[in-house]
Each structure stands twice: as C-alpha cells, then as structure tokens.
Amino acid sequence: MSLLEFAKWVQGTDWATYVRMSAYLYPAILSAHLSGIALFAGAILVTDLRLLGVMLRNQTISDVVGQLRWPKRIGLLFVATCGLLLASSKAEEYYYNTFFRAKLALLALVLVHALIFRGGVYNNTAALDQAGKIPGKAKLAAALSLVLWISIACVGRGIGYIEPPLDKLHAFVTGATAGSLR
C-alpha cells in the first residue's frame, strides 16, 4: 500500500468522513488542538527557559524539569490526538500539502532531538544541577527545542494556506457535493 493509498483509506473511514462532512466538528477539533498547544507550550517554555537559566533560577533544574514531565506528556497526547483527527479527515488533500509535509519532517526532528539530548540533558538533571554553570549542551538542547516548536506552530498555520489540488482529489469533491445538498 502506497502512502497515497493509505491516506485515501484513512480519509474514507467512517470517523474521518464524519469530521470532514460536519460543518462545525473540524473547527471545534482545531480549536481543541490549539487550546492543547497552549498548555503544552507553557510546559515546554518553562522547561527550556529553566535550562537556559532565564527563569526560576532559584529552583533546581531537576525540580522544574521533573515536575513538568507529565504535563508535557499529557499535553502532547492531547494535541497529537486532535491533530491526527484533523489530518485523517483531509488526509488525501494533506498528502499534497507542502506545509503538512514540512510539519511531519519537523516532528521527526523533535524525535531526533529527544534521541540526542534525552540521556545527557532531560534525564540527567541532577548532574546539571551539580555543575557550577549550566552546561552548553543543556542550553543548546533548550534553544533547539524552542526553535523547533515555534517552527512547528508556524508551519502548522501554513497548512491552511495551500489550496487543495482539486484536479487530483476525489473524496473532496464528494464532500463538496454533500455540503451543497445541505
């Protein structure tokens, strides 16, 4: 099964079709996606600003990073769930969307970032606290994390700016017909 076939299959499932056809479900999930981003962003921002030594300097890194681990996980799970619903509902259209592809690539970079910095920084906070100065690798990890997430937010907005390639889509046309019958 090619990626395009997979996209068409996901989009054809009952729930994805339901999200696409409903007038208000798509924007409601999009709003939930963005509300989740707000909480998730706060936890990431505070984690990274602490690692950069800009915020909460009177608290240990272990304390701040440790306490925000679960909020970050819950936030990411919520945002990703909403995101998957949104992406599935228009999977075929997004398959052609350059910003959508860029967003997936950036999300893959988040994974790479985690693989590189997890052991040395995020799971190594006790050692960071013992070092007199915050080590460069911790600051680099934090700065890259901020740049990555801000880019993901901006690229995500870009998805909505690309017109669907109507000549290539079949499901979208079905959706438009259903909409005009209402």
Add this chain to the structure above:
Amino acid sequence: MLIAFENPLNESPLAFPILECMHIVGFAIAVGTIALVDFRLLGFGMLRQSAGDLAKAFAPWTLFGLVLVLLSGPMLFSSDPDMYYLNLSFQIKMVLLAIALIFHFTLRRKLLRGEMSASLGKPFACISLALWVGMIFGGIFIAFIVTPDH
C-alpha cells in the same frame, strides 16, 4: 466621509500569515504560562512551588506573550475590519478578551498575591481557563462561520 486608502498590510501576501504566526506564538506563551498557574491552583503540575511564586516568575513572559498578541491582533483586524466587526465569533471573542484581561489583572492577581481567600483558587482557575480557551475557540471559528454581507 469616505476614507479611501490602501492598508499597506494588504499589499504583501506574506504580511497576514507572518502576523498570524506572531499571534499564535504570542498566545501560546501567554495562555501557556497562565494555564500552568491555573493548573497549579487546581492541584496539578508544579506542586512544589506556590501558585503565587509561579505567577510571579512567569509574569514577564505572560506579559510578553500578551504584547505579541495585542500587537498582531489589531493589525490582523485592520486587513478586513468590516468582516471582523460583523463576525459573531469575533464579537464573542472580543467580549471574552475584555473579561479575561480585566479578570487577569484584577481579581486573579489579588488572589495570587494572597489578598483573597484561598478557597477561591479553584473557581478562579476554572474561570481563567474557560475564558482563555473560549477565546481560542472564538478566534478559530471566525474563519468557519458565515459573516453577514458587508
């Protein structure tokens, strides 16, 4: 009197999306830091610090986020004022914004400074979260509802 001039923002196709990105990053910073304090009031998240201490540490960042949002927002509005003005979702959003800002800088601030009964912590956190999430819904729905002819 008719004022006829072109908004310079509408001359570049990139102006609007760039302002939107500023708007999104701004609200993520503002609402993100506000929500962490609200969740602390509700008993979740950073429990080893007091809500008041967190609010104090986050305050400059919350303000920075609000400045980004309140700078980019009016510029986005200026790209098509009639449409926004007549859009029900935008109208609701502006009412929520006014209530949210007043609530944030008066009652909620007093509570976080310990000048009000701590028993108000949970209700205040719920009000704050509801107002900001409502604003996000209001913002998104601007583009998804039909604006009356203008």
